[in-house]
Amino acid sequence: MTPQLAIFFVLAALAVLGALNLIIQRHPIHSALSLIVVMIALAGLYLLMGSEFVAAVQIIVYGGAIMVLFVFVIMLLNAGVEERTNVSKLAGVAGIPLAVALLGFLAAAIARSNESAQAGVEAGTLANTKEISTMLFKDFVYPFELTSFLILVAILGAIVLAQREKS
Amino acid sequence: MPILDHLWIIPLLPLLGSAINGLLGGKWPNTIVNSVALGATGLSFLCALEAVREFLTLSPDKLPFPPQHYFDWIVAGSFRAGFDLQIDQLTVVMLMVVTGVGFLIHIYSTGYMAHESGYYRFFSYLNLFMFFMLVLVMAANYVLLFVGWEGVGLCSYLLIGFYFLKKSASDAGKKAFIVNRIGDFGFMLGMFLLFRTFHTLDFTTLFAAASNPAWGHEAWGQFGTFTIACLLLFMGATGKSAQLPLYVWLPDAMEGPTPVSALIHAATMVTAGVYVVARSHILFVHSETAMVVVAVVGCATAFFAASIGLVQTDIKRVLAYSTVSQLGYMFLACGVGAFSAGIFHLMTHAFFKALLFLAAGSVIHAMGGEQDMRKMGGLSTKIKYTYRTMLIATLAIAGIPPLAGFFSKDAILFSAFQIEGGHPLYAVGLLTALLTSFYMFRLIYLTFYGQPRYDEHHVHVHESPWSMLGPLVTLAVLSVIGGWIAAPALWGGPDYFASFLAPVLTSPQGAEAVNEAAAHQLEIILAIVAVASALLGWGAAYWLYIRQPAKPEQMAKSMRPVYNTLVNKYYVDEFYAAVIIKPLMWISTNVLWKFVDVAAIDGTVNGIASGATSIGDTVRHTQSGNTRSYAVWVVIGALVVIAVIFFWPAARPVVGMVR
Amino acid sequence: MVPTSYYLILSAVLFGLGVVAFVFKRNVITIFMSIELMLNAVNLAFVAFSQARHQSDGQVFVLFVIVVAAAEAAVGLGIIILMARNRQSLNVERVDFLKL
Numbered sequence: 001m002t003p004q005l006a007i008f009f010v011l012a013a014l015a016v017l018g019a020l021n022l023i024i025q026r027h028p029i030h031s032a033l034s035l036i037v038v039m040i041a042l043a044g045l046y047l048l049m050g051s052e053f054v055a056a057v058q059i060i061v062y063g064g065a066i067m068v069l070f071v072f073v074i075m076l077l078n079a080g081v082e083e084r085t086n087v088s089k090l091a092g093v094a095g096i097p098l099a100v101a102l103l104g105f106l107a108a109a110i111a112r113s114n115e116s117a118q119a120g121v122e123a124g125t126l127a128n129t130k131e132i133s134t135m136l137f138k139d140f141v142y143p144f145e146l147t148s149f150l151i152l153v154a155i156l157g158a159i160v161l162a163q164r165e166k167s
Numbered sequence: 168m169p170i171l172d173h174l175w176i177i178p179l180l181p182l183l184g185s186a187i188n189g190l191l192g193g194k195w196p197n198t199i200v201n202s203v204a205l206g207a208t209g210l211s212f213l214c215a216l217e218a219v220r221e222f223l224t225l226s227p228d229k230l231p232f233p234p235q236h237y238f239d240w241i242v243a244g245s246f247r248a249g250f251d252l253q254i255d256q257l258t259v260v261m262l263m264v265v266t267g268v269g270f271l272i273h274i275y276s277t278g279y280m281a282h283e284s285g286y287y288r289f290f291s292y293l294n295l296f297m298f299f300m301l302v303l304v305m306a307a308n309y310v311l312l313f314v315g316w317e318g319v320g321l322c323s324y325l326l327i328g329f330y331f332l333k334k335s336a337s338d339a340g341k342k343a344f345i346v347n348r349i350g351d352f353g354f355m356l357g358m359f360l361l362f363r364t365f366h367t368l369d370f371t372t373l374f375a376a377a378s379n380p381a382w383g384h385e386a387w388g389q390f391g392t393f394t395i396a397c398l399l400l401f402m403g404a405t406g407k408s409a410q411l412p413l414y415v416w417l418p419d420a421m422e423g424p425t426p427v428s429a430l431i432h433a434a435t436m437v438t439a440g441v442y443v444v445a446r447s448h449i450l451f452v453h454s455e456t457a458m459v460v461v462a463v464v465g466c467a468t469a470f471f472a473a474s475i476g477l478v479q480t481d482i483k484r485v486l487a488y489s490t491v492s493q494l495g496y497m498f499l500a501c502g503v504g505a506f507s508a509g510i511f512h513l514m515t516h517a518f519f520k521a522l523l524f525l526a527a528g529s530v531i532h533a534m535g536g537e538q539d540m541r542k543m544g545g546l547s548t549k550i551k552y553t554y555r556t557m558l559i560a561t562l563a564i565a566g567i568p569p570l571a572g573f574f575s576k577d578a579i580l581f582s583a584f585q586i587e588g589g590h591p592l593y594a595v596g597l598l599t600a601l602l603t604s605f606y607m608f609r610l611i612y613l614t615f616y617g618q619p620r621y622d623e624h625h626v627h628v629h630e631s632p633w634s635m636l637g638p639l640v641t642l643a644v645l646s647v648i649g650g651w652i653a654a655p656a657l658w659g660g661p662d663y664f665a666s667f668l669a670p671v672l673t674s675p676q677g678a679e680a681v682n683e684a685a686a687h688q689l690e691i692i693l694a695i696v697a698v699a700s701a702l703l704g705w706g707a708a709y710w711l712y713i714r715q716p717a718k719p720e721q722m723a724k725s726m727r728p729v730y731n732t733l734v735n736k737y738y739v740d741e742f743y744a745a746v747i748i749k750p751l752m753w754i755s756t757n758v759l760w761k762f763v764d765v766a767a768i769d770g771t772v773n774g775i776a777s778g779a780t781s782i783g784d785t786v787r788h789t790q791s792g793n794t795r796s797y798a799v800w801v802v803i804g805a806l807v808v809i810a811v812i813f814f815w816p817a818a819r820p821v822v823g824m825v826r
Numbered sequence: 827m828v829p830t831s832y833y834l835i836l837s838a839v840l841f842g843l844g845v846v847a848f849v850f851k852r853n854v855i856t857i858f859m860s861i862e863l864m865l866n867a868v869n870l871a872f873v874a875f876s877q878a879r880h881q882s883d884g885q886v887f888v889l890f891v892i893v894v895a896a897a898e899a900a901v902g903l904g905i906i907i908l909m910a911r912n913r914q915s916l917n918v919e920r921v922d923f924l925k926l
């Protein structure tokens with residue numbers, strides 16, 4: 001059991017527990033906090049793999065912006081404990097079998113694959129961020145500009161949607 | 168131009184007349200309809216005369232006259248059926264009878280039907296009938312003959328049901344058509360068998376192939392090809408020519424107007440069966456069973472129908488049963504091998520039976536529509552021409568020399584007597600001749616003699632116009648002289664009629680060698696016996712209806728069961744209704760209608776419709792408006808895509824994965 | 827060194843849990859969060875593959891995913907606010923305007 005493997009298991013367990021808690025909790029604020037835990041765990045895993053830039057972005061953007069947005073909305077809407085309605089029969093009946101099937105497929109797909117390489121940092125590769133930025137601004141510059149446009153649209157959409165009704 | 172090259176004109180003219188009258192005649196006055204119809208038939212008669220004249224003057228090296236192919240109707244593989252018309256001696260006889268008698272009856276109809284509505288329709292149908300009958304007699308292959316056969320059946324239906332608003336008339340039309348159809352079924356099977364055996368239905372080729380000595384003679388009880396084919400053809404003939412057991416339509420066919428009864432049910436259509444048997448004689452002589460069956464059925468029908476005719480009270484019914492009986496004689500002749508005698512009787516019968524019907528029509532016209540003989544009487548002084556012509560026809564049918572019926576009936580009875588085992592047939596035939604004479608004279612006495620049994624103030628008896636009397640007189644003359652063509656045989660001379668038909672009607676088997684002198688003496692003796700029986704019948708009728716008018720009533724009372732059976736026509740119609748019609752109707756209603764049509768077919772169609780509705784009803788639940796269900800569907804879709812990509816590589820393009 | 831398949835299994839498990847939450851939860855905000863969870867799981871897989879093959883493509887794609895998730899979260903939450911105002915409830919089963 002190398003140290004990396006140990007850290008991996010700890011972080012993985014944290015992530016899975018956080019996800020389970022998201023499902024189990026009844027108040028959305030608890031689910032949001034669990035999700036934050038998951039994200040931090042994932043950021044740790046990224047670091048373990050040697051992708052420090054992605055880890056940083058994950059924490060800053062996902063954890064710091066998106067989840068904060070979620071928490072603010074929960075506060076704004078005064079979301080309470082979830083009701084216990086059961087209108088959709090289909091979800092009740094088919095939900096679990098579907099999840100099992102999905103997991104089964106994915107497990108089979110992974111088992112079939114022949115990925116044998118190890119993921120992780122190789123000695124001597126430090127300039128990860130440099131590589132990413134080079135690729136981002138050279139090969140993927142067009143999608144990059146488009147995403148900025150996408151963000152603009154999202155901002156406009158959010159403002160329009162959240163306006164108070166003109167009374 | 169020689170008509171022989173354009174034989175198609177003869178049937179075509181009545182067809183044109185029928186079409187013109189049918190399509191345009193509705194608005195025309197009677198005179199124009201007349202001229203079209205009479206013109207078409209008359210021209211056809213003249214063309215037929217001309218064709219006959221040309222045929223008779225053909226040099227012998229051109230005989231037999233080959234069939235004229237006009238166009239190919241059916242060509243399928245090796246089978247060819249064309250619109251082929253032929254003319255030979257047998258066709259000449261039939262052609263003259265059909266066009267001649269037909270023309271006379273057309274003239275008569277202009278007078279008889281003058282006050283009927285639907286006048287143009289009547290003539291259209293009548294001309295159409297002429298067309299089909301001419302096609303029938305001039306056809307050079309069985310297929311075209313069958314076209315004519317069916318066509319005359321159709322026209323018979325149309326004309327019997329001419330007064331279609333009367334239920335009994337339309338029922339009679341249906342009955343005629345359906346019973347004919349049963350016979351036609353046998354006829355078709357016969358044709359199929361012949362085609363299968365000889366691979367052709369063309370008369371010339373088929374009969375030439377059948378004459379090949381390689382085909383043996385089929386003895387009594389042997390059911391070979393010839394026997395079965397001939398029996399099937401004869402089944403068609405029993406339907407068309409009203410023999411046992413398919414005669415039941417003919418008495419009911421009297422619902423039609425009298426000229427129809429005269430033309431179709433006396434002179435022409437019902438003789439089509441005899442014509443077919445005579446035309447196919449080469450096939451029939453190969454099969455002893457078929458000949459015996461034809462003779463026995465003919466003889467039995469003759470007696471059967473005559474016995475029913477003894478007690479009928481409707482004047483046209485008596486004549487109808489008389490027709491059935493005389494047709495039986497013709498089949499008897501064919502069955503014993505005397506085909507030319509059968510055709511001879513066909514010709515003379517056409518004359519006197521048409522005359523009888525037309526005269527009966529004249530009586531009915533004079534009596535203002537009354538057909539029941541019990542309400543007639545004493546008409547001989549009032550409608551002289553009708554009376555005299557009808558008397559001549561009665562003498563002819565009874566077989567009194569020197570009128571036509573004597574010669575033809577005598578020829579038949581003589582041939583019946585001569586063949587092996589023919590004595591019973593001869594005896595029954597002789598008895599039938601007696602009965603024929605009796606009931607025909609009974610008809611005369613009841614109608615024309617005695618005290619008038621009708622109300623003289625309400626019925627004004629008047630003679631018919633000359634448009635009706637002219638044909639009567641013409642036919643009376645023919646009834647007198649029509650038999651003389653065969654008369655010389657009686658004193659040792661040649662029988663011109665038989666020798667005329669000999670090229671067509673002798674089979675390669677050849678006639679038996681008969682001791683000439685002895686045969687001649689026998690013939691004279693038999694002739695005298697026949698005349699004696701006819702006179703006996705006449706005398707009996709005279710005694711019962713003139714001398715002792717009360718006697719028939721007493722006899723009927725004393726022999727009540729026999730009388731009832733005869734009056735009710737041996738209950739044959741009731742028997743058919745119970746045994747055949749009732750089960751068929753039951754099957755039609757309960758099996759075919761309720762089960763097949765309503766339950767199965769409607770059920771399937773409606774079931775598909777309601778199935779579609781219920782599928783829709785079920786699928787509707789996917790559109791529930793419930794977001795969570797939609798979420799489940801999304802997951803299911805994702806699963807399907809994943810499954811396809813990973814586990815079914817061949818279908819990857821379906822889910823959009825290009826590489 | 828951690829084998830790549832471990833990361834993939836973790837990713838699959840997280841994704842499956844995200845699907846379960848997506849199907850079974852009734853609060854619309856929680857459903858949204860489960861979508862974010864699924865996206866994160868996929869991000870993990872991307873990064874794992876990218877590091878295994880020593881190509882940066884995967885990580886660039888992760889950046890794009892994060893950007894898009896952010897935009898989507900913004901707009902989606904706006905819609906949720908509207909929905910809450912309209913129906914006075916955050917229960918996704920109450921939103922059934924499309925029901926026949």
